[in-house]
Amino acid sequence: MQPAHFAASAYTGRVNLTADDVADLGLGAVLLGSGGGGRTTAAERLLRRILRTRGPLRVTAAADLPATDSVACVGAVGSSTVMVERLPGGEEFARAARFLERHLARPLAAVQPLEIGGVNGLLGVAAAAWLDLPLVDGDAMGRAFPRLDQTVLAGGPGPAVAALSDPTGNVVVLECRDDASVERVVRAALPALGTWAAVALHHGDAGWYAQNSIAGSVSRALTLGSLLRRAHDDPGRREEFLRAAGASVIFHGRVLQVLRDRAADHIGGTASIQHAAEPARTLRLEFANEYILALDDGLVTARVPDVICVLDARTWRAVAVEDIVAQQVVEVLRLPAPGEWTHPARRRQVDLESYGLAMIDQEPGG
Amino acid sequence: MERVVVQDFLAMEPLRDAVLVGGAAGLGAPVADIALVEPDDVLGAPIPPDSGVVFAVTSGRGPSRRRHLVDVLLRRTHACRARALFVWDGGGWDGGGWDGGGEMASATRRLADRLALPLIQVSDGVTPLELATTLRTATFSPRMAQSATLLELNRLLRSANRSLPGMLRAVARVLDAEVGACTAQGVLVAGGPPATAVEEIVAVRAVTTLVTATGAVAVLPVLGPSGTPTLWITAERDRVGPRWRETAERALALTHGELSAWLTRERIQAERDARLRSTLLTEILDHKDALPGHIAEQATMAGWQLTGWHTGIHIAVVGAAGAPAPPTETLADAIVRAGLDIGPLVQRTDGWSAWLTSPKAPLPARTHAVAQALETVLAALGPHLPGRALVAGIGTPASNVEGIATTLAEARQAAVAASAGTPGTVRRVEDLGASRLLLGWYTSRAFHDYARRLLAPLLDPAERNLFVTLETYIDQACSTGRTARALGVHRNTVAQRVARAERLLGMPLTHPDSRLALQLAARVLRVNPGEEEPPRP
Numbered sequence: 001m002q003p004a005h006f007a008a009s010a011y012t013g014r015v016n017l018t019a020d021d022v023a024d025l026g027l028g029a030v031l032l033g034s035g036g037g038g039r040t041t042a043a044e045r046l047l048r049r050i051l052r053t054r055g056p057l058r059v060t061a062a063a064d065l066p067a068t069d070s071v072a073c074v075g076a077v078g079s080s081t082v083m084v085e086r087l088p089g090g091e092e093f094a095r096a097a098r099f100l101e102r103h104l105a106r107p108l109a110a111v112q113p114l115e116i117g118g119v120n121g122l123l124g125v126a127a128a129a130w131l132d133l134p135l136v137d138g139d140a141m142g143r144a145f146p147r148l149d150q151t152v153l154a155g156g157p158g159p160a161v162a163a164l165s166d167p168t169g170n171v172v173v174l175e176c177r178d179d180a181s182v183e184r185v186v187r188a189a190l191p192a193l194g195t196w197a198a199v200a201l202h203h204g205d206a207g208w209y210a211q212n213s214i215a216g217s218v219s220r221a222l223t224l225g226s227l228l229r230r231a232h233d234d235p236g237r238r239e240e241f242l243r244a245a246g247a248s249v250i251f252h253g254r255v256l257q258v259l260r261d262r263a264a265d266h267i268g269g270t271a272s273i274q275h276a277a278e279p280a281r282t283l284r285l286e287f288a289n290e291y292i293l294a295l296d297d298g299l300v301t302a303r304v305p306d307v308i309c310v311l312d313a314r315t316w317r318a319v320a321v322e323d324i325v326a327q328q329v330v331e332v333l334r335l336p337a338p339g340e341w342t343h344p345a346r347r348r349q350v351d352l353e354s355y356g357l358a359m360i361d362q363e364p365g366g
Numbered sequence: 367m368e369r370v371v372v373q374d375f376l377a378m379e380p381l382r383d384a385v386l387v388g389g390a391a392g393l394g395a396p397v398a399d400i401a402l403v404e405p406d407d408v409l410g411a412p413i414p415p416d417s418g419v420v421f422a423v424t425s426g427r428g429p430s431r432r433r434h435l436v437d438v439l440l441r442r443t444h445a446c447r448a449r450a451l452f453v454w455d456g457g458g459w460d461g462g463g464w465d466g467g468g469e470m471a472s473a474t475r476r477l478a479d480r481l482a483l484p485l486i487q488v489s490d491g492v493t494p495l496e497l498a499t500t501l502r503t504a505t506f507s508p509r510m511a512q513s514a515t516l517l518e519l520n521r522l523l524r525s526a527n528r529s530l531p532g533m534l535r536a537v538a539r540v541l542d543a544e545v546g547a548c549t550a551q552g553v554l555v556a557g558g559p560p561a562t563a564v565e566e567i568v569a570v571r572a573v574t575t576l577v578t579a580t581g582a583v584a585v586l587p588v589l590g591p592s593g594t595p596t597l598w599i600t601a602e603r604d605r606v607g608p609r610w611r612e613t614a615e616r617a618l619a620l621t622h623g624e625l626s627a628w629l630t631r632e633r634i635q636a637e638r639d640a641r642l643r644s645t646l647l648t649e650i651l652d653h654k655d656a657l658p659g660h661i662a663e664q665a666t667m668a669g670w671q672l673t674g675w676h677t678g679i680h681i682a683v684v685g686a687a688g689a690p691a692p693p694t695e696t697l698a699d700a701i702v703r704a705g706l707d708i709g710p711l712v713q714r715t716d717g718w719s720a721w722l723t724s725p726k727a728p729l730p731a732r733t734h735a736v737a738q739a740l741e742t743v744l745a746a747l748g749p750h751l752p753g754r755a756l757v758a759g760i761g762t763p764a765s766n767v768e769g770i771a772t773t774l775a776e777a778r779q780a781a782v783a784a785s786a787g788t789p790g791t792v793r794r795v796e797d798l799g800a801s802r803l804l805l806g807w808y809t810s811r812a813f814h815d816y817a818r819r820l821l822a823p824l825l826d827p828a829e830r831n832l833f834v835t836l837e838t839y840i841d842q843a844c845s846t847g848r849t850a851r852a853l854g855v856h857r858n859t860v861a862q863r864v865a866r867a868e869r870l871l872g873m874p875l876t877h878p879d880s881r882l883a884l885q886l887a888a889r890v891l892r893v894n895p896g897e898e899e900p901p902r903p
Contacts, residue, residue, distance in 0.1 A: 257472035270433065272473035280480045284437050284473035295434055297477050298441030358405055358432040 016056035017125065017135065021222055022048045027318075028225030029121030032217075032335075034307045035321040036290035037118015037144030038080025042087055047126040050090065057125065058134040060110065061215060065136070067207030070106045072097065073140050074127035075114030077148060077164070077186055078196030083119065092165040092198040093127040100163040100200040103173050112136035112209065114151070114199070116217040117144025117290075117307075125218065127198075136209060139217040140202060142338030143307050146289040147183050150350050152340040153202040153212055154179035162186065162201035166193040214338050232316050242333075250294060250301045251283040251332040252276045252313060258324055268356075271324055273332070276313075283332060285310070287321040288355040294332060300362045305350045307335035334364065369396035370505050372418065372450045372484045373607030378511075380492040380500050382542060384452075386605070387470050387485040388478030393607070395449040395484075400502045402494070408435050413446040418501055420452045422494035436474050436485070444481040451478070452486045452501070454494040504609075512613050515540050519617050523624055530556045530628055533621055534599070541584075541614050543603040549596070551750050553699060560600040567598050573619050575611040580604045584614035588625045591633050599625065640694060643668055643712045647719065651771045670709045671723040677733055678761035678773030679708065679740065682717035682781040683754055684789070694718065700747055704739045717756075717781065719774050728763050730796065736760060737792045744790040755789030757781055762795055786892060817887035823870040825891075832870070835863040837888045840881055 017025075026044045029037070051057060062071065074097055076083065101107050111131060113124020116139040128135035140151035148162075160179045164172045164186065172189055176182045182201065190197065204212075227241040242248065253275040260269035268288040275281035283301075286293040291308035294301045302308045310319040313329040324330075341350060352359050373393040375381055386393075399417035405426055413419055421439055423432050436453055443451050470487060478485035488497060504511045519540045526532030530547060534557045538545040546557035552564035560567060562576060562583045570576075570585040581604035590596030599621070601614050646668060649661045657672070665672055681697070697718065698711045708720040722728075722736065737760055744756045759780025761773035776795040784793040818825070824833040835853065839860065842848040846864075850857040864875065873880045 256476075259469060259471055268431070270471045270473070272471050272476070274476070280476070282473040282476040282480075284434060284471060284477075286431070286434050293434060295437045295473070297480065298437040298439075300438075353429050356429045356431050358429050358435055360435070360438055361409055362438070 015059060017051070017059050017218070017222075018056045019048045019051040022051065022122070024222050024225035024229060025125065025218070026122060026225065027228050028221030028223070029116060029118055030318045030320075031224055031228060031309055032116050032121065032142070032221060032307055033118035033144040033318075033320075034290040034292075034304075035287060035310055035319070035324075036146070037115070037120065039084055039320075040119050040122055042084060043119045043122035043126065046088065046090065047122050047129070050126055050129040054129055054132070057129050059137050059218060060134050062110075062112070062136045062138060062206050062209035062213055063215075065110055065134075065206035065210075067205060067210075069109035069206040070101075070104075070203060071110050071112060071136055071206050071209045072100055072108055072200050072203040073114040073124070073151075073153065074111045074131075074198070074200045075120040075124050076196055077199045078190045078193070080119050080196070082195045086167065086194060086196070088123065088198070089167055090126065090130045091169075092167050093123065093200075094130045095165040095169070095171060096163045096198040096200040097127065097131050099165065099171050099173055100161065100203060103161060103163065103175075104203055106203075108133060108203075109206065110134040110136050111200075112213060113139045113218065114201070115139055115141045115144055116214075116221050117141065120144070121218075121221055123198075135218065136206075136213070137218045138209070138213040138215045140213060142214040142217060142340060143305065144290055145350060147354070148186060148199070148201070149179040149183040150354065151179070151202065152214055152338075152346060153204070153209075154349065156202060156204055156208070156212070160201070161203060162199055164189065164193065164197040164199050166197045168194070172197075212340075214340050228316065235316075238316065245333075245335055247309075247333045247335045249331050250334045251296060253281075253283065253330070255324060255326050255328045255330060256282070257326055267321065269321075273330065276329070285332065286357060287324075288357075289321070291321060292355050293352060293357065293360075294334070300360055300364050302332075302334035302364050303360070304352060304355065305337035305341040305347075306364065307333075307337070309333040309335065368608070369398065370508055370609055371396050371607045373605065374508075374609035375418065375450070375452075375501060375504060375607075376486070377542070377603065377606040377610035378500060378504060379542065380497055381486065381488060383488075383490055385487040385489075387453075387487050388475040389450075389482055389484040391479070391482040392449065392484045393605075397449050397505055400498055400505055401448070402498045403439060405432050405435055408439050409442065413443060413448050415447040417446075417448045418450040418452060418505070419443050419448050420454060420494060420498045420501065422454045424455045425494055433471065433474070436470070437477055440474070440477050440481060440483060440485065444483050448483075450484040450486065452488055452497065454488045454492075454497055456489055456493070508609060512609075512616065515613050516616060516620060519620055523621060526624075528624070528628060528631075530625075533624055533628070537599070537601055537617060537621060541601050541603065541610070541617055543584075543601040543614065545599070545601045547597055547599050549598075549696070551696060553696065555597065557600075560602050562600070562602065567600055568595075570598065571595065573615050573622075575615055577611075578602075581606050582611050582614070584611065584618055586618035586622060586625075588622060588629060590626075591630050596629055597625065636695065639668075639710075640713050643710050644714070646670075647712045647714075650767060651774070653767070657767050668710055672767050672770070674723045674725050675727045675763045675765050676721040676723050676770050676773050677728060677736065677763045678719065678721045678770070678775075678777035679736070679758060680717060680719050680761075680774065680777035680781040681711075681740075681744075681756055681758045682778075682785055684757060684785045696750075697743075697747070700743045701740075704743045706736060706739050706743075716778075719777070721770060721773060724763075727765070733760055733763065733794055733796070737794055740792045741790065744792065748790055757784035757787065757790065758792040759784050760792065760794045813886075814890055817890040820871075820883065820887045821891060824867060829870070832863055832867045833888075835860060836867045836884065839864055840875075840885045840888070844875065844881070 022044050026040045074093055110133050111128045114120055140153045160176045160182045162174045162182050174185055224245050227244050231238045231241045253273045255271055256274050257272045271285040273283040281297055284295040292304040311331045313331050371394050397418045399414045401413050401417045401419050403411040403421045522536035526536050534545045544558050546560050547555045550568050567585050570587055573586045575582050575584045583600050583602040586599040587595035588597040646665050694711055708722055711718040711720045740758045759777045761776030764773040780793045780795040783798050784791040838852050839849045846857045846860045849860045868874055
């Protein structure tokens, strides 16, 4: 019986994070990206360099901070593809956080990654190092999502404030009615900012973060990354990984066909995978920015906010939505969604319809 | 009437462009009901057992990516023991276009195959409601759907102008099939050629449907004026069920009266044309250069060219008198298809005459090519003429109206010479050489009677050896040795037989006139054998 969602307590909280942890953190972030969230290679290099320069980064649970300390989430928003060409320098993340402080007239005591899945899992950590602030072990998504209002911190107290900065030094500070408006305005501003920008948002007290944020995300990424790294080389250790992640292999087979949507403004499509042991059985895997729905012969076996990972069957390296092609032999894993997303009100923020897919009122495996 | 099966739906008009995505194994399942499912109720809509499900995947509001619902509904349709899923994905919401039309994912097709549940994609030309209504009518009142088809055919036949292509078009339209008409010889008269073998089609004696590898072909033999099947109408279509087959048979049966009347009209018209052409030809041959203006005008209207260089062709029928001669149209058609641009064929007492016309005198190579083409035609028609054989002769080119008579007479002579050869022989009068001198003799009835009288003692079948020996002896310049070698007998036998023949005939072969008379008589009898089996060496 797999758990419906993971418990943060299953992962040991870390006190310090060093350059040696970056590889594992990267693997974990890619895994939690559910096939999306952007490539991490460049961000891993950046993080490794700053950690080598300034030494270990202090990691703390929000609950361990004084309850009135000010905390905010930091990450990148926009095209992760362009980020590979137009590399982050580090100053833009610090600049965004500092302008948020200035606007709110309250200094930040710590920062938390906005999104643990994909490239933001590393950039959020690096931001703490660049700002020389402690890192809160948690995040606002528990995985990767494409939109700024798809966070468990959306709808917090007070006005929704966000500060953005691009690598050339432009800064935009927004104060919006709600987080959905922030998302809309940021998307409109992104083309002028060079398609991606650093963002600081969701300011709040440490006490509020301790209650509402997804705790232990950084430790979870590190633990899963480390177990996954060992499972790469030694298939005997895959079982151990699955147990620790609370994950299950929902399908194993060969990709028969990948139909991609040709619209310019979004990515998406459908992969058909033939089962390795039962040739007549087929998995339909729907993807947008991430893998979002798995239908095993028409039956829902995983759907967003579950983390759906596609791994190369031989090496167990993650296959991103941009990279899945016909003839690959893959295993499809389902990692249960963070418990914070199971509340009906939160669920609507991240269901199939938020990706433009028609809903199916069927629980995975039901 | 038994239940409609899934396959029957595919033959219906609104599903003309529908794509069978998968699940072909379930096409034979009977359908008892039709259910309509909307995208927002895939898991809740009632699906009765044995029903066909119509899923309007692109209708209503909501997110534009919906194709995955087809997989979910396939599974549910199967669980409810329904028989088919029709997915309508025509243009629906505003600004969408993500999911409309286009290719279904391999996963969907494979699931339909695995469940043996036909999945039919309908993209254009019909609204989901029309689709559901049509399917419902076909399911609950199959007779009504069939009657509608037959009434429509009846209406179209009335406006078909009584022409064969018009009638075939009407049948093709209501049955949505490839329709053609062919003769017993397999010659396509109208419409398209059938994919089914012609032998199979012309073997049909009453309206019926043959099931082929991909679909079915309905065949109607049309009775001609003589009461035997003359024309076969075929309506062929892919992926059809029993319902279409039944409707097709009824539709073809409905057209039989009109088609039979058409055949009779055609036959009468042909007879009238043939008579007109015979009369015209007689006038041309009689008047030669002094052709009256009105005759020349009529000849031109009949398709004849009177000026220029003409090469006469005469096709003769030889063999048993009782066997039917081929229809003039069949022959004309075969000649045209061989690439010979002849004028109308005129039926004459012993065959047909026609001529080729060219502005300049044709070279001998040209008449040679014509001879070869004619040989091909006769060889192709040979197998269709039991008990009969066709031979042909070609005259020398001659100019203008008076030339027509000359070249046709020569062609007729050459045909007579050709009739001495094997069936299908074509001879040119140029090639006949010295034997042309004798052609007049060969064709003379008086001489024929005289030859029979002269050779009568040897025409008894018991004396066959004597006739052959005598003929060979004379042909071999009265040499006993050469005759013995030609016949493979001893020279003494030859000498004895010749002596016996002289005795029976009462004519000594030593006299040159006797030899000439006997040789000519033997030739004439070989060319015109009369009632008896021709004595051949």
